[in-house]
Amino acid sequence: MKLNLKIWRQENRDSSGKMTDYQLNEVSEHMSFLEMIDLLNETLIQKGERVIEFDHDCREGICGQCGVMINGQAHGPLANTTTCQLHMRSFKDGDTIYIEPFRAASFPILRDLKIDRSGFDRIIQAGGFITTSTGQAPEANSIPISHQIAENAFDSAACIGCGACVATCKNSSAALFTSAKITHMALLPQGKLEAATRVANMISQMDAEGFGHCSNTEACEVECPQAISVLNIARMNYEYNKSMLFKP
């Protein structure tokens, strides 16, 4: 099929960018979205032009590194699907496709479609872990966890850190990402003692990074490739209020 592509090009963090037009004539419906960009890049190399930079690695929907806005939607039109798992059969011959980076003040653009999501790492550093050291952990079965709790914890732990929730949120809030980690840990018996400091520290780091507040639009859940539920945000708020109430 033939496609008209409008792609964001930007030299670096400090420069201003613009949409640029490209045409591709031989796109197969079996290609993944990123393979379509590979094909475009191959044509750019032949023309001697700099290729379009984009982030990706696993190309199987699990590493969280890919992700662009496609026609205004984070990761494109399919529900619960990362950009790398989107295939061209979702588009038709003659379509015009707008491709832009995830946009948020806390995710600066590095070049073209590549962005800086290191704010997420700093939120985890602030408390997104259980304080256990290597080597002398107790026997695993000495901490029974019911099947349902383990499954629920997993639902939250499944976040891949892609940032689509931030990009799609009108406030650029990182609430879904942060709350997923808080919920994962809050459900488990391990690390319970540090639950209050964890939630307080992670939320204050989220604010320090400049992510916006959650105003319950729930757009994040819709765009999340891992179907992380907004109930996580409710849980985060509950944990936060609890930590404030019982502050020593």
Add this chain to the structure above:
Amino acid sequence: MRLDAKIPLGPLADKWNNYKQHAKLVNPANRKKLDIIVVGTGLAGASCAASLAEQGYNVKSFCFQDTARRAHSVAAQGGINAAKNYKNDGDSVYRMFYDTIKGGDFRSREANVYRLAECSAALIDQAVSQGVPFAREYGGYLNNRSFGGVQVSRTFYARGQTGQQLLLGAYQALMRQEHLGKVKTYTRHEMLELVVVDGKARGIITRDLLTGKIERYAANAVVLATGGYGKVYYLSTLAMGCNSSAIWRTHKKGALMSGVSWIQFHPTSLPQSGEHQSKLTLMSESLRNDGRIWVPSKADDTRAPKDIPETERDYYLERRYPAFGNLSPRDIASRAAKERIDAGCGVGPMKNSVCLDFSKAISEQGKDKIREKYSNLFSMYEKITGINAYEQPMLISPAAHFTMGGLWVDYQLMTTIPGLFALGEANFADHGANRLGANSLLQACVDGYFIAPYTIPDYLAGELHTVKIDTDHPAFIEAENSVKKQLDQLLNINGHLSADYYHKALGKLLYNKCGLSRSKTSLLSAIKEIKELRASFYQDLKITGDNQVNSELEKAGRVADYLELGELMCYDALTREESCGAHFREEYQTADGEAVRNDRDFCFVSAWEWKGYDQVQELHKEPLIFENVDLTIRSYK
């Protein structure tokens, strides 16, 4: 060069304890003075970096992704083995050791494999304490299942995302240490050279992938946990960024490479569907529990698989391996598929696939039951191929997956360069000529959490009096210059063909000539063609863009290394005149197509020493001595 594996004395079951009890320690006050570089943030790297930082060393952690959490360990699906014997089904450390040694076709070291099994139980404890949400029974205790080629349930899993959850545990431990100031992470940094001073590893040269800046980092020890190089085949189950550069460049600085041609092909990957394709997606092997594998009985059958009647189907695994059937080990299942595809019985648009058929399972158990077990895999399959596998057979084919080869290391995981350690998939140890499912995550974790934290301090204890190395040292300057020179060279070739073009060409060549099966003729011609391809690369490569963010420049450097590594793979395969594990030499097979191993002449680890460009590398042999097991023939008939 004499290869000393430094295996501790004593009975197998006591070796690791003996080692630990005698390993040298570093006084806590001195640990703060010691710097360690860990390249790689996968399970091996993140766990090692976090554990050493907990002990009080200063750790610098590097990866090329935008965050440590995206290392390729994140993609592992199936599970992780541990001899916990929770099911009371007779599992034990010894049994796990035996299964692993046998699975590797008796081409790994007894002592290493025993240690792997021995440390496995504590690893599950460690992961659970970090909050890894492993599957649980209704009563709250850990659940597990059995996995390819073994008769006990020892595989722990977190849905189909075990690698992701284990990695997040290690990543979080790493982030905790970063917060405490004991780790400094350098993301989007690619290590391009090792710095050796007075014969010891003393630092690395990296390229900042955002600014293009070449940087120098010094340390008292360098750890490579940079993963596998299966992406050398271009089409593989690995992430796009996986590469061999870190280990290859240290190889050229004197570290030996072992078992390079031992590459596992995974039997249940999605097939290549066209020339545009960039990778092959793995479908969980668990599908083989219910899916039956077949091809049309006659060659060049043009009917759609669902139109081929039962009587005209060849269930070749069930036919050839009645005892294990569709659950035959990976190397056997992959090779049997290739044999049928080569015979012209392959299906699909490119005639490169076999059918994985659920119709019998659906008719016996009902669609709902199958949906309950595999729905996520069926929907992933549909997302990628557009085909509904409840209604017609899935098409699958073997894909390059896991590299058993890597840097040669001794029992302490130290390479032949003192102070340079290699962990996880980057080293050759533990899996022999074939890896059993769910053992790799385990090896990466055990290397990083439990082994390196003993062996690296043992080395460092001897380094306390070495003067601190300054990054102005001539060795750093020289290493930096050689990196810059190579980058300039690549940027200035100004030919016509992209790095991907060369990568694909090399991959296809290796797949056909040094892939699932090899012969003397195919390997000799591959060596010749790789040389030609390499010559063309240096004349006709084209990189556009500048010396800052430039994915083409990154790729080109990796492909340059693959073009050298590919040749060594062929030499390695050529010298090993036997069939063992994943290495199938066509000249060494029985009349009915089974592998013939040669223990008399090839019971050794090949270790190659770099001798310079266009020189044949030198083969060193580390004999494998088996004191505890008999070398039996692996039979799955």
